[in-house]
Amino acid sequence: MAESHGAVQDRHIRLFAEMARELLAQDTVDDVLQRISELAVETVKGCEAAGVMLLDRRRHTLETPAATHEFVRASDRAQFECDEGPCLDAARHEQSFRVDDMAAETRWPSYRPRAVELGVGSMLGFELYTHDSTLGALDLYSTRANAFGPDALEIGWAFASHAVVAIAAAQREATLRSGYETRQEIGEAVGIIMERRRLTSDQAFAVLRTASNNTNTKLREVARSVALTGEIPEI
Structure with a gap:
């Protein structure tokens, strides 16, 4: 039926x-x-x-x-x-x-x-x-x-x-997840640079931004590299 x-x-x-x-x-x-x-x-x-x-x-x-x-x-x-x-x-x-x-x-x-x-x-x-x-x-x-x-x-x-x-x-x-993860990675990288170089947070962030511009690499990728390796890019 x-x-x-x-x-x-x-x-x-x-x-x-x-x-x-x-x-x-x-x-x-x-x-x-x-x-x-x-x-x-x-x-x-x-x-x-x-x-x-x-x-x-x-x-x-x-x-x-x-x-x-x-x-x-x-x-x-x-x-x-x-x-x-x-x-x-x-x-x-x-x-x-x-x-x-x-x-x-x-x-x-x-x-x-x-x-x-x-x-x-x-x-x-x-x-x-x-x-x-x-x-x-x-x-x-x-x-x-x-x-x-x-x-x-x-x-x-x-x-x-x-x-x-x-x-x-x-x-x-x-x-939203990507934005949260990006903020975490940048924050961790800034903290590493502040401790190693004795810089303020603004100065440490400027290091990341300059490295990003000089290498034509996304800021998140630069921060991720710093967080994973502990190596700070030369600028």
């Missing part, structure tokens, strides 16, 4: 609530991205593999930090090399896409034959977030044509929307 529309909605609400709790419990941004990929396969009917593509507009680089299968990364590399493809479109233009039959697809003429060779039958893609100069997309794959049902795009979009919240939370936490 088929589920009623209300029952389906209730099931999806429970599913996304559980997903949100699980994602927010992950420790790092990379953990969140990997779990998003895994949950996409578990959640969206017809999805056999999934991954997250990140495109850096300033550096003109692409990476796939999370994927459930290696051919997802191979597909991303093919799109980057061809400078076209559905995942790139999702990231660049911040929109969702649907490919029901890759073999019959007329868009992306350079990428399409490579996708077919990789075994891609059908795809869904969703923009994930924009962070500084980085664009993101969540891409869902099947080796079969017409694998995704009529409601798959809507469900996938709701899934991606919940994923964005978890990603933003993980990024905020990572930024």
Whole structure:
């Protein structure tokens, strides 16, 4: 017996609530991205593999930090090399896409034959977030044509929307953790320089800053070196 529309909605609400709790419990941004990929396969009917593509507009680089299968990364590399493809479109233009039959697809003429060779039958893609100069997309794959049902795009979009919240939370936490660790390292290095050189805290910090400028090295890295080795840079 088929589920009623209300029952389906209730099931999806429970599913996304559980997903949100699980994602927010992950420790790092990379953990969140990997779990998003895994949950996409578990959640969206017809999805056999999934991954997250990140495109850096300033550096003109692409990476796939999370994927459930290696051919997802191979597909991303093919799109980057061809400078076209559905995942790139999702990231660049911040929109969702649907490919029901890759073999019959007329868009992306350079990428399409490579996708077919990789075994891609059908795809869904969703923009994930924009962070500084980085664009993101969540891409869902099947080796079969017409694998995704009529409601798959809507469900996938709701899934991606919940994923964005978890990603933003993980990024905020990572930024706070990084700032705290940086302050600790700088403070430890300043203390070492103050003791060794008999300097005030301002003078010791100036030593770090001058060494950073002279060597074109980030202040945090100079401080970390001092803290780890006890060696004070000559300026």
